[in-house]
Amino acid sequence: MVETRRRFLAIGGGAAAASLALSIRPAAALMQDRGAVRATGQDMPGNVELPASPPEPGSSDSIGFAIVGLGGYALNQMMPRFEQAKGAHIAAIVSGNPDKLRRVGDAYGIPADARHSYETFGNIAGDDRIDAVYIALPSGLHAEWAIQAFAAGKHVLCEKPMALSSAECERMIAASRRADRKLMIAYRSHFEPHNMQAMELMAQDATGQLRLIRAENSYRMQPTTPAENWRVDRALAGGGPLEDLGIYSLQAALYLAGEMPESISASTFKPADDPRFAQIFAHVSSHWRFPSGAVAQIATSYDSAGINFAEARGTTGALTLKPATSYSGQKMTLESGGDRRELSPGDPSVQFAGQLDHFVDAIRNNTPIRTPGEMGLRDLRLMEAIYAAAATGRTVHLNPDGTMRG
């Protein structure tokens, strides 16, 4: 049973490679689908604590990263974690805000000639101090800047979602292959001890035969408009909460089930006269059926009280993660045969440096990437299926690689 489910979840195989050749579309055509988007500098986020003194310089064999986009996640979560990584350091920063470039550059001890604007980004091509680029821009800019990084001969660690369409993902994968450089999607939960143990437990059928998965990731967004917040701008955020938050639930459903869905039905909702939802959806909900007969219910919302939850329920027990995919504080419970146990496999905060170390290993030793571009592509295909099912009101049937049938 486990073997069967695992086989269905294989990624990056022949089907993905074959479909890549078919649908490479010019960047201009893709941009027209959502309207043109540009990288532009933003103010320093309000709650950033910069290091009091610059971190120790990386050792001579450490992998140097250029951080592209100095936003809340890069400054608060990822950049401080480089010190915990074994073989990675920040070698350069790229920002459209000169004041932020100066303040962040000084705080992290980045040499003046390694602080770039979006206009001078191309200069990294000749800079041997930079091995890899970490893309922490709004999601609608990931494809363009990943492809530029590959053109500059660098490896790419790209934030989730990989992009806003499967066609963009295919272009990114093709660019990575052309450049012979690695591409990894920063799906941090694959390096978080609770989620890693959950994957193992489910692979061992710890809840018996899987019957039901429920996963939800939601919060209530403050009043905002597309001019103030890229997350409500369709060109930069796609449909909204599914790409931003629901992707964690989508991922959890896949790694808990260990198989790809064969069909999806879905619905979306946007309230009238709410500037938050002029361009994006407020809620996206989908129902999946797997070849094993198990089903999943996945919900995500930008307009309901916060929750971050995933549960797998089988014939003999249930595995519950709540919160499931947060930065810290994960809680996991396994119920089995009348027994109920809290599982605490480790400190969730290792997930950030863990993904850096994993990528460094792949760059140095050519080891397989746990969260490759093909996984990001698979997930965008599923999101496209969810939106297609919601738009038509019909159940969408899927091929094993996540492309829609018929």
Ligand SMILES: NC(=O)c1ccc[n+]([C@@H]2O[C@H](COP(=O)([O-])OP(=O)(O)OC[C@H]3O[C@@H](n4cnc5c(N)ncnc54)[C@H](OP(=O)(O)O)[C@@H]3O)[C@@H](O)[C@H]2O)c1
């Ligand atoms: N893995 C995770 O847990 C996690 C968590 C949060 C976010 N993320 C991902 O990280 C990425 C960035 O999210 P964030 O929360 O850090 O966003 P954010 O705080 O709004 O920062 C985005 C940064 O991108 C740059 N940028 C360039 N062009 C922009 C434009 N047209 N509009 C807005 N910003 C622009 C700006 O940096 P400069 O001013 O320096 O140019 C801006 O500060 C997204 O892809 C998101 O999905 C991942």
